[in-house]
Amino acid sequence: MTIRVLIVDDQAMVRAGFAALLAAQSDIDVVGQAEDGRQGVELGRSTHPDVVLMDVRMPEMDGLEAARRLLDPPPGVIHRPKVLMLTTFDVDDYVYEALRAGASGFLLKDAPPDDLIAAVRIVAAGDALLAPSVTRRLIADFAKQRPAQRKDPALKLNGLTPREAEVLELIARGLSNQEIAAHLVLAEQTVKTHIGRVLSKLDLRDRAQLVIFAYEAGVVVPGDQ
Amino acid sequence: MTIRVLIVDDQAMVRAGFAALLAAQSDIDVVGQAEDGRQGVELGRSTHPDVVLMDVRMPEMDGLEAARRLLDPPPGVIHRPKVLMLTTFDVDDYVYEALRAGASGFLLKDAPPDDLIAAVRIVAAGDALLAPSVTRRLIADFAKQRPAQRKDPALKLNGLTPREAEVLELIARGLSNQEIAAHLVLAEQTVKTHIGRVLSKLDLRDRAQLVIFAYEAGVVVPGDQ
DNA sequence: CCGGAGGTGATACCGGGGTATGAGTCCGTT
DNA sequence: AACGGACTCATACCCCGGTATCACCTCCGG
Structure with a gap:
């Protein structure tokens, strides 16, 4: 069973790079590319991908809003892809927004190519993954949030x-x-x-x-x- | 600068395996091994490792308690290693306990060897990482916990x-x-x-x-x- | 068998908290 | 100038909540 991937990014070079990288995998199909959030949501609805690679910063409609629309249950639309957010810098506001919206992961674009491929497979399998620095923050936040409750x-x-x-x-x-x-x-x-x-x-x-x-x-x- | 690692696990075979794997890396030194939590805490204090690989389930003192002692600031002890928890199955109670205690990561023992090595480096660098299934749960929990509070x-x-x-x-x-x-x-x-x-x-x-x-x-x- | 801990409850007191009403000042908007 | 909203405070009332004291019952461990 191949993994259907949609790439949403405003930079053509990035799209092309990711597409080439992923399409080279035997278990991954790139079913579409979009250059802004609005187009991404549209293609997400029509091509029903398993995984959407979504850039955070984009014109027209940013990745956060696009992710929300794809992940929210708009009446009538059944399909619900996994969303893997991508960003150049790691700005935590974005991270929390994205996770709250239901994204399955958050990666930095400077991650090794192998990581991206592995990430797509992990997310497609229903698991999640975060860039290490993001994980660190999430854990810190989590630990801070509710440090009390010991076991008993x-x-x-x-x-x-x-x-x-x-x-x-x-x-x-x-x-x-x-x-x-x-x-x-x-x-x-x-x-x-x-x-x-x-x-x-x-x-x-x-x-x-x-x-x-x-x-x-x-x-x-x-x-x- | 080499990364000083302490291995704490009650199974000798596991200890030996990890030790061999990690010691083969040029940037990693295995500075000690312990077979239960109590011994782990002792060695953690005396050998001041950068990273402690800590099994969750152990006799004498479990990994959670040992992690707490190493991560809590007991007056007088300055050194504070990073703790990477390991487990065979993923039981979420453990996960949350460990993260709350301040662990930097949580991995399943069935992860690929390369992942373990990468994990040690990531944790030593001050970042964090979690097994994909754990990440999924943490994100779900995070999203569920506080979906309310928008910006204002x-x-x-x-x-x-x-x-x-x-x-x-x-x-x-x-x-x-x-x-x-x-x-x-x-x-x-x-x-x-x-x-x-x-x-x-x-x-x-x-x-x-x-x-x-x-x-x-x-x-x-x-x-x- | 006795003593202590946990649970239950009655009587009694009182003070803080919540309610009602009315009124004064200081804004910014119309 | 007029108005409404936010903020301020006074007087007055009542009751819930918190305190104190004492008492009875049951269960359990020494």
């Missing part, structure tokens, strides 16, 4: 009992004492008692600070309801 | 005024109304007025829910004080 979050919870931890989580979900009581089938006073102990154990003042603690400690995580 | 987060804040947004952030830092008033040089009642408006605009009930909103909307982010 209970350990971070200065000796909270299971029940107390449960109450803490409900507070972090925004419930009132009454609602928590209803939820756990308890008297409201019991809930208060638990909260009081949690506050003292964690050395905090009120439920607002409990919510903060819950997020910082990873008891709850942004974006999971 | 103020837009997400249902028409909050600057002052209101300011108050919201202070609430999300755990301040009481009195403290907020002091902080902004305002009467406490003014703070209350602002909060009242914010609550109504965001359709929330109390400050605890405001804190939740702040975290969910990215007004504040876990782990940045």
Whole structure:
């Protein structure tokens, strides 16, 4: 099964170079070339490639927007190619935008030719890959973003009992004492008692600070309801 | 300048294989081998390698914990090697733990030998790299984690005024109304007025829910004080 | 068998937080 | 000049949330 590749880049030389390089591979077919984002989206729709090599900086419509359009599910269009972003310099804003848009990879154009070929195969297989410098940033960001949560979050919870931890989580979900009581089938006073102990154990003042603690400690995580 | 490498793996055969492979490179020196995490940490401290190849699963002390100890800044120890994690299967729990601990990469042992060598050089250079399947997951996670926050987060804040947004952030830092008033040089009642408006605009009930909103909307982010 | 930890709950107090209403100043736009 | 929006603050009210104290029950390990 050959891999169908679409090349989108505003520089003719670059297009030609990549096309020659990839077409020389027995398992890769270059099914089209586009010189700006708009044309790239069009060709992407009509030639349904497996992989789109997309330059970031282009006239008319940049690679980011083109990638979004190809990767977003526009009603009616079924086909969804993998997108491999290419750039001359590595500007992290672009990287994050592209990854958020659903790109499968991000490579620098100065990478060895073999890397490009390998990248196309990896992406076609459903995996992903990034230039080393990009990987470094992504990891750093990832590690910084949520450094808390060790394996057993209970350990971070200065000796909270299971029940107390449960109450803490409900507070972090925004419930009132009454609602928590209803939820756990308890008297409201019991809930208060638990909260009081949690506050003292964690050395905090009120439920607002409990919510903060819950997020910082990873008891709850942004974006999971 | 040669790259000093320490190999930590409980299987003697694997150690020998990697050692032979790497030592054959003119720019790489294998400065030590350890067969469990504890020994790995010791040798890491004494031989100050540039790169540590660390198996994940090991007796005595697993690779994750060993990586943490090598990467954490224990008072007195200056040296901080790069850690490249290795695993036979790719279990994502391990991956995230390792990256959070500060590892520079994560490779599967079934990768081609050339990849391993290239990986050592990349990591030694301060960049990072991940196995393609791992990259895919990390990207997916990254994209899922925070698809919200476009450039101007103020837009997400249902028409909050600057002052209101300011108050919201202070609430999300755990301040009481009195403290907020002091902080902004305002009467406490003014703070209350602002909060009242914010609550109504965001359709929330109390400050605890405001804190939740702040975290969910990215007004504040876990782990940045 | 006893003691401690975890869980439950009642009574009581009070202060901070949230609500309602009204009003003053300082903008920028019309 | 007139107007609306943002920001400011006062007075007043009420209730939820947090604190304190005491008590009872169950389970488990010594």
